[in-house]
Amino acid sequence: MNDAAPFWEQWSVEFESGLPVYRQIVNLVSAAVASGQLHPGDRLPTIRALHQSLGVNPNTVAKAYRELELKGVITGERGNGSYVQERPLPPRPSAGKRRQRLEGLYQRLVAEAAGCGVAERDLLKYLNQRISCACDHGST
Amino acid sequence: MNDAAPFWEQWSVEFESGLPVYRQIVNLVSAAVASGQLHPGDRLPTIRALHQSLGVNPNTVAKAYRELELKGVITGERGNGSYVQERPLPPRPSAGKRRQRLEGLYQRLVAEAAGCGVAERDLLKYLNQRISCACDHGST
Amino acid sequence: MNDAAPFWEQWSVEFESGLPVYRQIVNLVSAAVASGQLHPGDRLPTIRALHQSLGVNPNTVAKAYRELELKGVITGERGNGSYVQERPLPPRPSAGKRRQRLEGLYQRLVAEAAGCGVAERDLLKYLNQRISCACDHGST
Amino acid sequence: MNDAAPFWEQWSVEFESGLPVYRQIVNLVSAAVASGQLHPGDRLPTIRALHQSLGVNPNTVAKAYRELELKGVITGERGNGSYVQERPLPPRPSAGKRRQRLEGLYQRLVAEAAGCGVAERDLLKYLNQRISCACDHGST
DNA sequence: GTGGTCTAGACCACC
DNA sequence: GTGGTCTAGACCACG
Numbered sequence: 001m002n003d004a005a006p007f008w009e010q011w012s013v014e015f016e017s018g019l020p021v022y023r024q025i026v027n028l029v030s031a032a033v034a035s036g037q038l039h040p041g042d043r044l045p046t047i048r049a050l051h052q053s054l055g056v057n058p059n060t061v062a063k064a065y066r067e068l069e070l071k072g073v074i075t076g077e078r079g080n081g082s083y084v085q086e087r088p089l090p091p092r093p094s095a096g097k098r099r100q101r102l103e104g105l106y107q108r109l110v111a112e113a114a115g116c117g118v119a120e121r122d123l124l125k126y127l128n129q130r131i132s133c134a135c136d137h138g139s140t
Numbered sequence: 141m142n143d144a145a146p147f148w149e150q151w152s153v154e155f156e157s158g159l160p161v162y163r164q165i166v167n168l169v170s171a172a173v174a175s176g177q178l179h180p181g182d183r184l185p186t187i188r189a190l191h192q193s194l195g196v197n198p199n200t201v202a203k204a205y206r207e208l209e210l211k212g213v214i215t216g217e218r219g220n221g222s223y224v225q226e227r228p229l230p231p232r233p234s235a236g237k238r239r240q241r242l243e244g245l246y247q248r249l250v251a252e253a254a255g256c257g258v259a260e261r262d263l264l265k266y267l268n269q270r271i272s273c274a275c276d277h278g279s280t
Numbered sequence: 281m282n283d284a285a286p287f288w289e290q291w292s293v294e295f296e297s298g299l300p301v302y303r304q305i306v307n308l309v310s311a312a313v314a315s316g317q318l319h320p321g322d323r324l325p326t327i328r329a330l331h332q333s334l335g336v337n338p339n340t341v342a343k344a345y346r347e348l349e350l351k352g353v354i355t356g357e358r359g360n361g362s363y364v365q366e367r368p369l370p371p372r373p374s375a376g377k378r379r380q381r382l383e384g385l386y387q388r389l390v391a392e393a394a395g396c397g398v399a400e401r402d403l404l405k406y407l408n409q410r411i412s413c414a415c416d417h418g419s420t
Numbered sequence: 421m422n423d424a425a426p427f428w429e430q431w432s433v434e435f436e437s438g439l440p441v442y443r444q445i446v447n448l449v450s451a452a453v454a455s456g457q458l459h460p461g462d463r464l465p466t467i468r469a470l471h472q473s474l475g476v477n478p479n480t481v482a483k484a485y486r487e488l489e490l491k492g493v494i495t496g497e498r499g500n501g502s503y504v505q506e507r508p509l510p511p512r513p514s515a516g517k518r519r520q521r522l523e524g525l526y527q528r529l530v531a532e533a534a535g536c537g538v539a540e541r542d543l544l545k546y547l548n549q550r551i552s553c554a555c556d557h558g559s560t
Numbered sequence: 561g562t563g564g565t566c567t568a569g570a571c572c573a574c575c
Numbered sequence: 576g577t578g579g580t581c582t583a584g585a586c587c588a589c590g
Binding site: 294297298299300303304306307308310311313314315372373378379381382384385386388389390391392393394395396397398399400402403404406407408410411 | 434437438439440443444446447448450451452453454455512513518519521522524525526528529530531532533534535536537538539540542543544546547548550551
């Protein structure tokens with residue numbers, strides 16, 4: 001029952017992706033918060049822990065955490081770790097904005113897939129199956 | 141009725157995205173080739189044209205084109221424009237590789253969505269509907 | 281007796297030769313790798329070091345290194361230098377291709393020699409002696 | 421007995437080599453003169469003829485001829501073709517100079533071979549065989 | 561300090 | 576006009 005390995009040890013960053021590593025970390029944390037893996041008040045992995053787990057320089061993790069603080073997602077207590085904010089995320093954007101962002105994200109997704117040799121067709125097939133999974137398990 | 145504006149004038153790059161602009165361009169072209177918007181032998185927009193259309197420095201576009209040339213997607217003819225290669229894309233990667241890349245892309249997608257305030261739930265809903273569309277029209 | 285000066289400080293580029301400087305650098309590095317002066321995992325001269333040593337713009341060196349990276353010869357680590365790839369070179373081209381390239385190279389060699397006043401006769405004499413040397417010492 | 425195909429129809433330029441096409445042409449002509457394929461007073465192929473034979477724009481050939489005129493290798497008679505100069509080449513450089521140039525050429529040759537995947541070992545083997553040929557036939 | 565990206569602007573080779 | 580090379584100089588991500 002004791003999952004000794006905390007969920008964030010599954011995290012990984014891709015050095016080749018072009019996305020700055022620190023932004024990948026920001027995204028990972030944001031996603032964990034948004035998806036409910038991390039709740040308001042939860043303690044984040046230490047900078048040192050993430051640094052080891054991701055194989056990334058501590059400074060890089062620190063930069064990511066600083067950025068997250070600026071965005072109001074987490075709050076750092078000096079010498080005591082970082083915690084998810086109580087009101088962690090800005091209110092869900094309006095349906096219109098969401099739609100627009102999703103469009104953009106999807107376009108980029110298709111483009112990036114193509115960039116590394118994966119056709120939109122394969123992408124859709126994969127997503128479809130992914131969605132079925134999600135429905136079966138309930139949202140994660 | 142004749143939309144004089146060539147399709148690539150719809151292209152745009154996001155400066156905030158963290159992805160290097162030249163890589164976004166590489167992805168855009170790759171996607172256009174993979175999706176059949178550009179066929180082998182077709183002429184690409186000139187470097188200068190894209191530079192104007194995207195509002196980036198010509199050198200940046202040139203860098204993207206050079207990268208595409210080395211990847212074997214396009215071929216630049218001096219004084220004559222750039223063209224899609226006859227054998228435009230390297231063979232489809234193996235199913236394993238594809239799977240792995242798709243996993244990575246999906247993780248990044250979720251993370252980026254979270255990063256700009258869109259929950260995975262909304263994402264899935266959007267993708268689902270997107271997929272239905274694709275099925276209706278036949279894959280593009 | 282310890283020659284403090286690293287071997288690559290012997291490198292030089294010819295601005296008059298017509299061959300783009302960055303391609304000359306690509307060739308120099310490729311040759312060093314192929315000849316065993318540089319081994320897989322070895323660190324390359326930093327971009328800035330080569331830029332000083334060769335007297336060319338750092339960007340030019342960076343371009344050469346990028347090209348080498350795409351060719352799979354080296355790998356650049358951000359903030360950490362550039363290194364020779366573990367599997368440094370693509371498999372030796374087929375005998376046919378090699379032959380063809382050698383033909384081309386030889387033709388150009390003769391032509392360039394003529395271009396600067398050296399007859400093929402002298403060239404052959406020189407090469408002959410050069411080859412004898414190589415045989416004596418064993419191939420390098 | 422009538423070799424309908426003049427020797428210069430064997431000539432070819434490599435667009436990928438990086439060497440400007442017009443300089444390749446200069447070198448080809450220089451080599452032909454130096455090797456005795458073209459003698460003082462001989463008529464050169466027309467610009468138009470070379471343009472067709474090489475698949476190169478006439479202007480490019482013209483530029484090469486202009487360059488050759490400046491170097492004193494040929495002389496253009498307006499409307500009447502171009503001819504090899506009477507005293508076509510500057511006196512053979514001193515042994516020292518020759519040696520130095522040959523060194524340089526050889527280094528570049530090795531580097532370029534490496535650049536396109538051919539090891540020095542293969543290069544030497546090829547040259548060796550090439551030299552034997554030349555000895556058999558007498559110099560060309 | 562190391563590699564990477566981008567800009568601005570110049571000049572060249574080729575059509 | 577089109578692609579290609581080079582420079583100078585700025586800023587960023589990473590260690």
